[in-house]
Amino acid sequence: MKGLVDKPSYIIELLEGGVTLEDVIDGHICEQALDEKSAFVVGDLGALMRQHVCWQSAVPWMQPYYPVKCNSSPAVIEVLASLGLGFICANKTEASLVLEHGVPPENIILSGVCKQLAHIKHAAKNNIQHLVCESEAELSKISRLHPGAKLLLQLTTEAHAAETSMAFGFSLKSCRHLLEAAKELGVQVVGVTFHIPSSCQDLQLAYTHALSDAHCVFDMGVDLGFNMNILDIGGGFTGSEGQLKQVEAAVRPLLDAYFPPLSGVQVLAQPGSFYVASAFSLAVNVVGKKVMNRHWDSLTQGVNNEDAEFLYYMNEGVYGPFSCKLLGNCIPAPSVHKHVLCAEEGVYPSSLWGPSLDQLDQVVERCLLPELSVGDWLCFSNMGVCGLEEFSCLSSSPQLPVYYTVSTCDWYKMQGAGVALDSAMKNFSMVRYSV
Numbered sequence: 451m452k453g454l455v456d457k458p459s460y461i462i463e464l465l466e467g468g469v470t471l472e473d474v475i476d477g478h479i480c481e482q483a484l485d486e487k488s489a490f491v492v493g494d495l496g497a498l499m500r501q502h503v504c505w506q507s508a509v510p511w512m513q514p515y516y517p518v519k520c521n522s523s524p525a526v527i528e529v530l531a532s533l534g535l536g537f538i539c540a541n542k543t544e545a546s547l548v549l550e551h552g553v554p555p556e557n558i559i560l561s562g563v564c565k566q567l568a569h570i571k572h573a574a575k576n577n578i579q580h581l582v583c584e585s586e587a588e589l590s591k592i593s594r595l596h597p598g599a600k601l602l603l604q605l606t607t608e609a610h611a612a613e614t615s616m617a618f619g620f621s622l623k624s625c626r627h628l629l630e631a632a633k634e635l636g637v638q639v640v641g642v643t644f645h646i647p648s649s650c651q652d653l654q655l656a657y658t659h660a661l662s663d664a665h666c667v668f669d670m671g672v673d674l675g676f677n678m679n680i681l682d683i684g685g686g687f688t689g690s691e692g693q694l695k696q697v698e699a700a701v702r703p704l705l706d707a708y709f710p711p712l713s714g715v716q717v718l719a720q721p722g723s724f725y726v727a728s729a730f731s732l733a734v735n736v737v738g739k740k741v742m743n744r745h746w747d748s749l750t751q752g753v754n755n756e757d758a759e760f761l762y763y764m765n766e767g768v769y770g771p772f773s774c775k776l777l778g779n780c781i782p783a784p785s786v787h788k789h790v791l792c793a794e795e796g797v798y799p800s801s802l803w804g805p806s807l808d809q810l811d812q813v814v815e816r817c818l819l820p821e822l823s824v825g826d827w828l829c830f831s832n833m834g835v836c837g838l839e840e841f842s843c844l845s846s847s848p849q850l851p852v853y854y855t856v857s858t859c860d861w862y863k864m865q866g867a868g869v870a871l872d873s874a875m876k877n878f879s880m881v882r883y884s885v
């Protein structure tokens with residue numbers, strides 16, 4: 451009985467007048483203070499659009515494909531789909547999610563270098579034609595289960611291999627062999643994909659290698675009779691406009707040389723962090739505290755805080771929304787939401803821990819904070835890349851509340867850009883939020 455099943459619905463708070471994101475966070479902190487003091491997430495949907503505007507003004511010639519693994523919350527998918535982005539799906543679950551949001555299969559690429567058979571079959575059944583492939587083993591699976599696929603060959607890059615300490619993709623050496631195997635099996639190859647992570651130190655060098663390699667693969671492909679027309683330069687965009695311009699400056703002249711507009715090659719990228727990182731903030735509550743090195747000063751008859759250090763325990767940690775810490779990411783220091791914050795208060799070396807009392811559950815190793823009390827709130831910004839499923843299924847509370855917001859001004863602009871409540875965002879409803 452499709453269509454009668456209740457879809458989940460989401461509420462978006464429309465911020466009117468001068469209401470800011472901080473006001474919203476403060477408001478929810480007050481609500482939570484009376485309730486269970488559970489951690490919560492605030493998503494600013496306007497940030498997604500602002501990032502899109504930034505992308506389009508800096509690199510309008512590069513079509514963005516959003517990697518769903520970065521954050522698969524329904525609001526993110528809906529907004530990005532309405533803005534016309536394509537999607538990179540690593541598996542069947544992600545592909546189904548995106549299809550359910552009405553994204554046409556031709557705007558989806560099935561990535562992942564070792565795909566399960568069921569995921570390839572699912573792509574074939576749903577007309578998802580673009581698949582990433584990196585080896586002969588993958589090629590033979592795809593030729594059996596999805597003979598009509600159009601392949602993007604995953605080219606390895608030194609920068610990606612260095613980051614993951616694993617060799618992803620195929621090297622230029624094995625390229626002709628892979629292309630010939632595809633030819634023999636009758637599978638189409640249409641392009642090349644590679645990934646240079648944002649941690650890469652020398653962007654210019656990395657893109658020079660990757661694009662000249664990609665150019666070789668294109669030549670070989672054309673030689674063998676393939677219609678090579680898609681070049682995907684992957685992710686690695688932090689979200690800052692400056693870094694996007696750096697990548698642009700590194701890539702643009704190389705593209706002009708190797709893949710000029712007249713060649714008809716469509717250039718794609720996979721900005722994940724770029725779109726979502728800044729859109730989500732997480733508020734957590736301080737549930738425990740330990741003081742080290744605080745002495746009683748007999749001279750002043752008071753506590754001497756000079757060498758004091760504080761350990762704080764929060765109600766969420768690495769086994770919840772801070773899971774990206776376990777992957778080696780650094781979590782920047784939070785801002786403090788305190789009942790009373792006096793201006794002349796000192797700051798102290800502090801470390802922030804999750805609630806598990808586990809050695810690994812250290813979220814921030816060291817930062818400087820004013821002295822906090824149990825019950826105070828900390829607010830972490832730039833939390834958009836820790837997937838929202840992680841926000842809900844691993845955290846100590848069964849489901850972290852997520853409050854979506856958008857400012858009136860951003861909402862008008864989004865409507866101008868094609869995001870509409872009645873069609874695209876039909877699972878959403880708006881409430882006005884004013885103070």
Ligand SMILES: *Cc1c(COP(=O)(O)O)cnc(C)c1O
Binds near residue numbers: 519647721
């Ligand atoms: C995760 C991922 C991305 C997107 O990540 P960014 O954080 O935007 O760099 C792109 N491509 C691949 C292959 C990935 O694994």
